[in-house]
Amino acid sequence: MTSTKLQGKTALVTGGSRGIGAAIARRLAAEGADVAITYVNGAEKAEAVVAEIRAGGRRALAIKADNRDADAVERSVKEATKALGRLDILVNSAGIWRAEPLDSLSLADFDESIEVNLRAPFVASKAAAALMGEGGSIISISSNLADRITDPGLAAYSASKAGLVGLTKALARDLGPRGITANVVNPGSTDTDMNPADGPHAEHQRQKMATPRFGDVAEIAGLVAWLAGPESRFVTGSAFTIDGGANT
Template identity: 45%
Template sequence: MTRKVALITGGSRGIGAAIARQLAEQGFDIALSFARNKVKANEVAEQISALGRKVALIQADGSTVEGNQLVVRETVKQLGRLDVLVCNAGIGNHKPITEVTSDDIDAVLNLNLRGMMIETSEAVKVMGEGGRIVLMGSAFAGRVPFGGLSVYAATKAGLRGFAQGVARDLGKKGITINVLEPGPIDTDLNPANTEDAQYLSSFVATGAYGQVNDIANAVGFLVSEKAGYITGIAMPVDGGLLA
């Protein structure tokens, strides 16, 4: 494979950064979008450059229509093409429904669901046969083990239906789309060594948090040629949370 390009949104830290490194190791040039943390984004860019791949950093607000259009447009402008889209940017919301406001709903919907829809619709305009789209969902789309997750879980469940519909639209064009559904993953925003983490781990078959590379490896497979006959699915990587 030569000169293929992958765009990872929300790629400056955690799962997104791990995915960027994995795809760079697989030979992709990388476009990386980030909202605020330019220092972290530059660190990831340096790691990708050290692997001999080109990298484009794109600062954008993923909660807006313009921001989601920008990341696709700048990817093609700076790197010449787009072969893989990994929609990773997202936010959480942990409030009981009695405390959720309309602003809470808008914020989570705009980034977690609408943003991914817009990015996908823009990306497929410039993708050719063999294109790959991966939407970052959550195991909470299939199981909500405790309260306070209603809005977040709804956005992630919405990705399942969206991916199924897009798979029908694009299947004969040779473009695949799938949802990857992580369980609890150890990151700086969701560390595995807290009391809350111990509680969540009790719902997982393995009894443990996963690592960012568990997700990156799964993405690496879904965007590879080996996964060309897989589309429209929701793939859990959750240590058995859904078991």
């Protein structure tokens, strides 16, 4: 798939070395954007994504940045902007999964969930907004579990992801007058190495869906690409659930 809808645009995708983040990075590049990604571990996977994007004729780079480190997150935004010459699109995709019943959920795990899933997107969004011009887009990847708690043990994860929805709506208000949009995508069960469609918990998840199958990362990436593109400029402060009807 090739397009020119994002021709001349640049993007930073946090957590872009694997799963949904990597699919988003590839799709934005296929739409014409130059793309930087961040990663924590797995430098080889990150460089493979970069090599694939470059092979398609776009500029790309991988930046090591841990979402637990606010300074590293801020530096990654500045480094991406310097390397690519500008910043038009930020996708907050990096995240962690912590699921424990309340009586065994540690404060450290709760704090880490907030740090990675909520504080880091705030840091990245603030840094990116300072560098973006009119037409910029901030898109955050939350979860359908931000809206509907389907199982026990989700206090840390759902709190962090629900906070991300609230943050996005607030960003839309703050940045709208500058022509910068902010939206959030709430995926449901999506086939990745962290939650494979043939994994031990897959059938339990499928039973909750109106369309009983796992999502494909390309489907999430397609929605993100639309939100980053010219056809969605009047869309901001919105949350898009893409979960096969699990929250229906």
